[in-house]
Amino acid sequence: MKKVIMGNHALSYGAMLGRAQVISAYPITPQTQVVELLSEMCADKTLDAKFIKVESEHSAMAACLGASLAGARTFTATSSQGLTLMHELLHWASGGRLPVVMGNINRAMAPGWSIWSDQNDSLSQRDTGWIQFYCCSNQEVLDTVIQAFKVSEKLLIPSMVVLDAFSLSHTYEVVDVPEQEKVDAYLPPFKPQIKITPDEPHAFGGLTSPEHYFELRYKLQKDMEKAPALIEETGKEYEKMFGRYLGLVDEYCCDDADIILITSGTVGSTARVAAEELRQEGIRAGNLRIKAFRPFPFETVRNIVKGAEKIAVVDRNISYGHHGMFYEEVKSALYGHNDSLPVFGFIAGLGGRDITPSTFKEITNYALKKKKPEEEIIWIGVKR
Amino acid sequence: MKKEKKMKLSLPEEELMNSGHLACQGCGATLAMRYVLKALGQKVALCIPACCWSVIDGPFPYSSLDVPIFHCAFETAAVSASGVKAGLEMVGDTETTVVAWAGDGGTFDIGIQALSGVAERNDDIIYVCYDNEAYMNTGIQRSSATPYGAWTTTTPVKHFKDRPKKDMEAIMAAHRIPYIATASIGYPEDLFRKTKKAKEIKGTRFLHIYAPCPTGWKSRPEDTIKLARMVVQNATFPLYEIEWGEKYTLNIKLKEKKPIADYLKIQGRFRHLTEKEIASMQEEVDKKWQRLLSLVNSK
Ligand SMILES: Cc1ncc(C[n+]2csc(CCOP(=O)(O)OP(=O)(O)O)c2C)c(N)n1
Ligand code: SF4
Ligand SMILES: [Mg+2]
Numbered sequence: 001m002k003k004v005i006m007g008n009h010a011l012s013y014g015a016m017l018g019r020a021q022v023i024s025a026y027p028i029t030p031q032t033q034v035v036e037l038l039s040e041m042c043a044d045k046t047l048d049a050k051f052i053k054v055e056s057e058h059s060a061m062a063a064c065l066g067a068s069l070a071g072a073r074t075f076t077a078t079s080s081q082g083l084t085l086m087h088e089l090l091h092w093a094s095g096g097r098l099p100v101v102m103g104n105i106n107r108a109m110a111p112g113w114s115i116w117s118d119q120n121d122s123l124s125q126r127d128t129g130w131i132q133f134y135c136c137s138n139q140e141v142l143d144t145v146i147q148a149f150k151v152s153e154k155l156l157i158p159s160m161v162v163l164d165a166f167s168l169s170h171t172y173e174v175v176d177v178p179e180q181e182k183v184d185a186y187l188p189p190f191k192p193q194i195k196i197t198p199d200e201p202h203a204f205g206g207l208t209s210p211e212h213y214f215e216l217r218y219k220l221q222k223d224m225e226k227a228p229a230l231i232e233e234t235g236k237e238y239e240k241m242f243g244r245y246l247g248l249v250d251e252y253c254c255d256d257a258d259i260i261l262i263t264s265g266t267v268g269s270t271a272r273v274a275a276e277e278l279r280q281e282g283i284r285a286g287n288l289r290i291k292a293f294r295p296f297p298f299e300t301v302r303n304i305v306k307g308a309e310k311i312a313v314v315d316r317n318i319s320y321g322h323h324g325m326f327y328e329e330v331k332s333a334l335y336g337h338n339d340s341l342p343v344f345g346f347i348a349g350l351g352g353r354d355i356t357p358s359t360f361k362e363i364t365n366y367a368l369k370k371k372k373p374e375e376e377i378i379w380i381g382v383k384r
Numbered sequence: 385m386k387k388e389k390k391m392k393l394s395l396p397e398e399e400l401m402n403s404g405h406l407a408c409q410g411c412g413a414t415l416a417m418r419y420v421l422k423a424l425g426q427k428v429a430l431c432i433p434a435c436c437w438s439v440i441d442g443p444f445p446y447s448s449l450d451v452p453i454f455h456c457a458f459e460t461a462a463v464s465a466s467g468v469k470a471g472l473e474m475v476g477d478t479e480t481t482v483v484a485w486a487g488d489g490g491t492f493d494i495g496i497q498a499l500s501g502v503a504e505r506n507d508d509i510i511y512v513c514y515d516n517e518a519y520m521n522t523g524i525q526r527s528s529a530t531p532y533g534a535w536t537t538t539t540p541v542k543h544f545k546d547r548p549k550k551d552m553e554a555i556m557a558a559h560r561i562p563y564i565a566t567a568s569i570g571y572p573e574d575l576f577r578k579t580k581k582a583k584e585i586k587g588t589r590f591l592h593i594y595a596p597c598p599t600g601w602k603s604r605p606e607d608t609i610k611l612a613r614m615v616v617q618n619a620t621f622p623l624y625e626i627e628w629g630e631k632y633t634l635n636i637k638l639k640e641k642k643p644i645a646d647y648l649k650i651q652g653r654f655r656h657l658t659e660k661e662i663a664s665m666q667e668e669v670d671k672k673w674q675r676l677l678s679l680v681n682s683k
Contacts, residue, residue: 026494027525027538035525036537043543053526053538055493056459081434081458111455113438 014145020075022067057082077103094129099152116352248297257286274360405448410605412595423579435487488529516597570612602652
């Protein structure tokens with residue numbers, strides 16, 4: 001059924017169709033509508049789930065961990081300050097191999113209170129062992145939540161479905177809401193092999209000596225390495241059933257592109273508009289939108305950019321003292337494979353400053369003019 | 385010539401809060417700040433966590449207050465204030481009153497751990513909770529200060545709040561801090577006197593101020609003061625003080641306790657309640673009132 005819904009409600013519908021059994025969440029702008037709709041769904045029994053209305057995000061994630069360990073499918077959603085307050089428990093989720101699925105609305109970090117979009121909240125959770133998907137449309141948000149349950153439960157690794165504040169979270173788009181029976185056929189119930197039950201008593205997460213700890217982390221990484229193939233496989237399966245492919249990346253006119261603009265999140269669609277216009281001006285531009293940030297699709301990225309002459313990575317985030325975070329990843333993907341390809345790192349749009357098609361044109365013109373990057377970071381639109 | 389007669393004011397005329405703030409019409413939280421600052425004077429440092437007040441004050445680089453503000457993380461108001469106090473003392477300022485200024489969500493829920501730590505250590509700060517009985521900044525979600533029966537966006541009418549408001553005074557009293565007081569923006573002189581009194585005490589002081597929110601309560605802005613008086617007169621939010629967790633003093637005595645129904649009826653958030661539900665809520669208020677009276681009379 002086609003519905004016009006906001007990005008936040010796409011998360012709620014994803015959780016509903018995925019038959020989340022325990023939801024625990026705490027309100028924060030710009031995530032609140034996710035929680036409000038889910039609490040309504042639980043109240044009127046559209047969704048047969050327990051909703052724990054906790055007193056902080058730290059507790060929200062902790063409740064999800066408990067529920068997941070008990071064998072229930074769990075969902076939460078947060079943003080920014082809330083996500084970073086969860087930080088300790090994000091490690092707990094992946095270390096405990098608990099397949100929680102969470103929506104995160106990208107919002108800039110305080111201080112300087114901001115409710116507008118940038119990616120430093122989720123990207124600073126990079127090393128917590130979560131799978132991270134960056135979405136570009138409300139349809140993709142809904143679909144990805146369903147896929148994320150499947151991937152997470154197979155690998156026992158939690159997933160974060162990320163969307164931009166306002167430009168997605170509060171923007172209404174036409175979304176095809178799949179039928180419940182079809183989603184049920186795609187996503188079987190969560191049946192963990194081991195869980196917390198007196199029938200088979202296990203102690204989870206106790207003192208682990210250097211004798212064993214290392215191997216647990218090795219296994220986490222090994223399973224994470226399985227994720228790219230599994231994401232593609234479950235994405236194809238999704239396409240077969242619902243007509244929409246869900247992959248690691250999404251490319252636009254990259255085949256013959258001289259310059260590829262690499263982006264993540266909703267600015268991908270802006271980059272496409274720019275690429276289209278640039279092509280009319282005779283500049284062969286393309287856009288590679290990276291959807292899976294963890295695991296990072298090294299091979300896929302390498303293959304797509306093979307024929308390009310230049311790469312411009314646009315980051316709406318920064319690792320202070322270093323670079324934009326997607327820029328880092330793209331460079332490391334190319335290292336030893338395609339060392340001569342010039343990769344330019346741009347930072348734009350922090351704290352919700354607009355990124356427009358002309359931003360991308362400025363970026364493209366800059367990169368086309370230079371042989372190779374002369375600065376570690378090329379700042380776009382900053383007032384100095 | 386006739387000498388001009390000056391009206392006698394019960395509060396000082398000096399304002400530390402200016403126009404240009406961003407609150408809604410009829411916002412009780414703004415009055416709470418205005419009155420408290422009148423009592424504390426200019427030598428004050430505020431720690432404000434995420435809440436309506438972190439917006440009300442005004443956007444960067446402006447502020448509607450003539451006192452310094454540390455905008456701190458949501459869960460940290462109390463202990464941020466402890467830090468500011470310790471820091472000020474170490475750099476030679478022993479005079480400034482440090483105030484944590486938080487909403488009910490920042491106090492009853494996410495901030496309670498830090499607040500409990502501060503109170504147990506008896507850190508030398510004033511903690512003010514302005515209570516609008518929900519998370520208003522994020523668009524009216526329930527908090528543990530939301531009263532039984534109320535609608536919020538996370539306690540929809542079909543499943544309205546089915547648990548009573550957390551008894552924060554009892555929790556704070558259990559910490560045996562020197563001073564706890566409830567106040568209402570409908571009784572400015574009482575609030576003013578309590579703030580003055582708190583200022584003179586050392587240690588952790590807790591002021592809990594009832595501050596209606598027309599936006600979140602679906603009440604009329606012009607009813608804000610009325611609601612803030614009714615809530616006291618019907619004993620839903622009695623005004624009292626607790627010293628060292630033991631000595632209870634009732635400040636506004638009630639000759640005739642009003643029924644809660646009139647108070648509920650002018651707030652959209654209670655519109656769905658049936659007569660039966662209101663009657664059982666009345667019973668709860670009566671019970672709580674009797675309990676308070678027995679605490680007041682126990683010494
Ligand atoms: C860690 C964290 N979680 C959530 C938020 C979002 N948030 C900001 S203010 C607020 C509610 C504040 O409620 P309350 O303390 O009652 O103050 P009010 O807005 O009602 O004045 C929330 C949930 C945040 N800023 N930080
Ligand atoms: S929402 Fe309520 S508390 Fe917040 S500024 Fe408006 S009236 Fe005041
Ligand atoms: Mg509040």
